[in-house]
Amino acid sequence: MWEVGILLIGVGFLFFSVYLGMVLKNASDTIKEVNRIIIRNSREIEELIISSSGILTSVNSLSGVVSGVSRATAFSAAAKGAMSIAQMRKNRQKGRN
Structure with a gap:
């Protein structure tokens, strides 16, 4: 069994x-x-990241104007993060070439 x-x-x-x-x-x-x-699509992804960082920077400045606050920290941090990612990708692409 x-x-x-x-x-x-x-x-x-x-x-x-x-x-x-x-x-x-x-x-x-x-x-x-x-x-x-x-x-x-790496080039398009890189352009998208750069464009989104610009949009976030614009939203940050508009938010500061509307609310009277000099910096909206959430948008500012997101924009800085997107810019640093884009810069790292550019440096990596330059290193490959």
């Missing part, structure tokens, strides 16, 4: 292994596709 139990456990493990293999293959294909999209 215990042999049947071991056989069932083995068959279950086999099905689980096949399913896990399919999941990992799909995940690998998805990651490859995302990397290809990022490489293909």
Whole structure:
């Protein structure tokens, strides 16, 4: 009787292994596709980051004017973060060339 139990456990493990293999293959294909999209659109992504930092800076200045506060810290921090990311990407691109 215990042999049947071991056989069932083995068959279950086999099905689980096949399913896990399919999941990992799909995940690998998805990651490859995302990397290809990022490489293909890297210039547009960089321009988007730079544009968004400019927009955030403009919103920050308008927010300061409207509310009477000199700096809106949330927008200021987001704009500075976007600018630093854009600058790091530019430096990395220059290093590759």
